[in-house]
Amino acid sequence: MTRTVVGSATREVALGFDQPFVIIGERINPTGRKLLAEEMRNGDFSRVERDVVAQVEAGAHMLDVNAGIPLADEPAILARTIQLVQSLTDLPLSIDSSIVAALEAGLSVYRGKALVNSVTGEDDRLERVLPLVKKYGAAVVAISNDETGISEDPDVRFAVAKRIVERAADHGIPREDIVVDPLLMPIGAMRYAGRQVFHILGRLRDELKVNSTCGASNVSFGLPNREGINGAYLSMAIANGLTSAITNPIADGVRHSVMAADVLMGNDPECARWIRTFRQAPVEGERGVRVNRRRGGGPVEAPVAG
Amino acid sequence: MTRTVVGSATREVALGFDQPFVIIGERINPTGRKLLAEEMRNGDFSRVERDVVAQVEAGAHMLDVNAGIPLADEPAILARTIQLVQSLTDLPLSIDSSIVAALEAGLSVYRGKALVNSVTGEDDRLERVLPLVKKYGAAVVAISNDETGISEDPDVRFAVAKRIVERAADHGIPREDIVVDPLLMPIGAMRYAGRQVFHILGRLRDELKVNSTCGASNVSFGLPNREGINGAYLSMAIANGLTSAITNPIADGVRHSVMAADVLMGNDPECARWIRTFRQAPVEGERGVRVNRRRGGGPVEAPVAG
Numbered sequence: 001m002t003r004t005v006v007g008s009a010t011r012e013v014a015l016g017f018d019q020p021f022v023i024i025g026e027r028i029n030p031t032g033r034k035l036l037a038e039e040m041r042n043g044d045f046s047r048v049e050r051d052v053v054a055q056v057e058a059g060a061h062m063l064d065v066n067a068g069i070p071l072a073d074e075p076a077i078l079a080r081t082i083q084l085v086q087s088l089t090d091l092p093l094s095i096d097s098s099i100v101a102a103l104e105a106g107l108s109v110y111r112g113k114a115l116v117n118s119v120t121g122e123d124d125r126l127e128r129v130l131p132l133v134k135k136y137g138a139a140v141v142a143i144s145n146d147e148t149g150i151s152e153d154p155d156v157r158f159a160v161a162k163r164i165v166e167r168a169a170d171h172g173i174p175r176e177d178i179v180v181d182p183l184l185m186p187i188g189a190m191r192y193a194g195r196q197v198f199h200i201l202g203r204l205r206d207e208l209k210v211n212s213t214c215g216a217s218n219v220s221f222g223l224p225n226r227e228g229i230n231g232a233y234l235s236m237a238i239a240n241g242l243t244s245a246i247t248n249p250i251a252d253g254v255r256h257s258v259m260a261a262d263v264l265m266g267n268d269p270e271c272a273r274w275i276r277t278f279r280q281a282p283v284e285g286e287r288g289v290r291v292n293r294r295r296g297g298g299p300v301e302a303p304v305a306g
Numbered sequence: 307m308t309r310t311v312v313g314s315a316t317r318e319v320a321l322g323f324d325q326p327f328v329i330i331g332e333r334i335n336p337t338g339r340k341l342l343a344e345e346m347r348n349g350d351f352s353r354v355e356r357d358v359v360a361q362v363e364a365g366a367h368m369l370d371v372n373a374g375i376p377l378a379d380e381p382a383i384l385a386r387t388i389q390l391v392q393s394l395t396d397l398p399l400s401i402d403s404s405i406v407a408a409l410e411a412g413l414s415v416y417r418g419k420a421l422v423n424s425v426t427g428e429d430d431r432l433e434r435v436l437p438l439v440k441k442y443g444a445a446v447v448a449i450s451n452d453e454t455g456i457s458e459d460p461d462v463r464f465a466v467a468k469r470i471v472e473r474a475a476d477h478g479i480p481r482e483d484i485v486v487d488p489l490l491m492p493i494g495a496m497r498y499a500g501r502q503v504f505h506i507l508g509r510l511r512d513e514l515k516v517n518s519t520c521g522a523s524n525v526s527f528g529l530p531n532r533e534g535i536n537g538a539y540l541s542m543a544i545a546n547g548l549t550s551a552i553t554n555p556i557a558d559g560v561r562h563s564v565m566a567a568d569v570l571m572g573n574d575p576e577c578a579r580w581i582r583t584f585r586q587a588p589v590e591g592e593r594g595v596r597v598n599r600r601r602g603g604g605p606v607e608a609p610v611a612g
Contacts, residue, residue, distance in 0.1 A: 187569055187570055187572075187577065188577050191572040191575070192572045194545075194569075194570035194571060194572065195571060195572055198545050219570070223569075223577055223580060223581065223584075224580070224581060224584035224585045225562075225580070225583075225584035228562055228565075228566050228584070229566050229569060229570070229580070231566070232541040232563055232566030232567050232569075232570060233566075233570055235538040235541050235542050235563075236541050236542055236544070236545035236567060236570055237545075238542070239500075239504050239542035239543075239545050239546055240545055240546075256531075256534055257538055257541075259534075260534050260535050260537070260538030260539075261538050261542060263493055263500075263529075263535060263538075264493055264500035264525070264535070264538060264539055264542055265500060265501060266493075266497040266498045266500065266501055269497070271493065271494050271529055274529060274530070274531070274535070275529065275530060277531075278529075278530035278531035278534070279530045
């Protein structure tokens with residue numbers, strides 16, 4: 001059974017079809033967060049610190065770290081952010097950048113086996129990123145698009161993923177260290193985006209036998225009650241073989257859907273985690289699981305602190 | 307694309323892989339409901355009437371009708387219940403009994419094309435139930451167990467379903483009129499019950515090309531936050547090809563999971579139903595959708611009457 005193991009200096013996390021689903025917290029990312037971008041540019045990492053704490057408390061298994069700030073020194077900021085985050089938590093990290101120099105800067109300071117996020121199927125990207133992955137002994141997210149863009153044909157996207165796995169092998173990177181992102185489109189814009197991804201995921205599991213991840217929040221773009229769509233999407237994708245997602249761990253609807261999916265895939269032995277979480281059926285104000293009231297069901301960031 | 311059409315005198319409902327998921331309301335069933343059993347035995351159908359209204363208002367697409375009361379005249383009570391229910395709603399019905407005479411009594415008074423619930427793979431059951439299904443032009447639920455019981459091997463259960471479809475063809479019943487129940491066990495008792503059913507459902511869709519149904523509440527037996535498990539199960543099963551379920555339509559978590567799954571399968575065109583249901587994002591106390599706080603589960607939105 002394929003198992004992708006990533007780690008910090010002191011903790012390992014495994015992705016696999018027989019493992020509990022891995023939630024990679026998406027919050028440390030200045031894209032679309034103007035205030036965070038401005039603060040990070042100016043060397044103020046207080047909000048990053050709060051995002052680390054909140055995601056760890058919400059039960060994230062890994063954290064994604066992105067420092068993509070326009071016109072900033074991304075390699076330096078990414079390296080600094082990674083060092084800061086590793087001083088706060090022992091969760092393994094995903095080093096997230098579209099700039100190869102930033103990936104290398106991040107890898108050079110990272111302690112442990114990182115997940116590089118990401119490489120795409122273009123030749124020049126493959127030839128620049130895969131040697132880095134090999135050099136640092138990392139795992140890598142492989143995004144299934146290439147020079148021709150993102151195909152609407154799921155079998156073409158599968159073929160791109162297969163080609164990346166083969167190319168990685170040429171560089172001495174085993175398939176266990178490739179985590180494929182099948183690319184999820186907003187369902188409001190593309191009616192069969194869900195079916196396409198479920199089809200690719202099944203082939204990744206059954207034929208290519210590789211682990212997978214995806215940005216799960218994008219699917220509900222433009223729709224009301226996004227958390228309802230995101231949670232159902234994740235459980236459906238897990239049933240088709242998805243083994244991790246980059247998403248917001250603080251959203252109850254999402255976290256609980258993933259926990260239920262782990263139960264239903266047989267990956268929560270004896271249903272122990274489910275029972276531990278829900279058996280007390282606590283009401284508001286009690287410790288443990290707390291239900292947050294919100295307007296309209298959209299995601300709200302409310303860390304469950306004692 | 308396989309489509310199973312059932313109907314009342316004035317309304318049709320279609321099951322299919324390109325159709326919105328069909329929720330068959332499970333409430334009209336005295337099994338485990340002592341008070342209801344006693345009332346029905348004594349000719350008091352007031353609770354049945356309330357169950358009809360509540361399930362119709364909750365958005366059920368069909369209603370299951372069962373009159374299995376020990377030592378009672380089940381054929382007579384079932385026929386009377388069906389006539390009553392058909393006087394209250396035009397939703398198509400599923401006629402539910404393990405007694406062949408009761409199925410026939412129900413079919414004889416039913417107006418429209420009913421769903422007979424059910425036939426199993428035992429020879430004598432097949433030879434008694436299938437002629438009735440043919441005679442009344444009904445559709446039928448085929449449960450994938452036989453003389454040997456319920457196999458834990460999903461491929462054996464698939465083979466039983468295939469045999470029922472073939473036997474039905476011998477009786478002149480097309481595969482479009484067979485709805486297979488792959489038999490869902492409680493996940494708390496059988497760790498891989500979910501994976502088994504997902505595997506069978508995929509084969510039913512891709513190889514046998516038949517519609518499917520299941521009793522969806524059973525999966526969470528013995529666990530806390532049952533609605534969380536039931537909702538995730540349904541969305542995962544839908545992703546693998548399940549096209550209907552006999553369940554409680556009044557449970558918000560279940561209904562909303564099914565609605566989200568329809569969006570993600572491309573079976574809620576333009577996401578119109580989802581947007582209509584959730585776009586107002588009202589807060590508690592306003593008309594429309596309300597956010598209810600509940601014990602142990604995530605926030606769920608419930609329709610507000612009045």
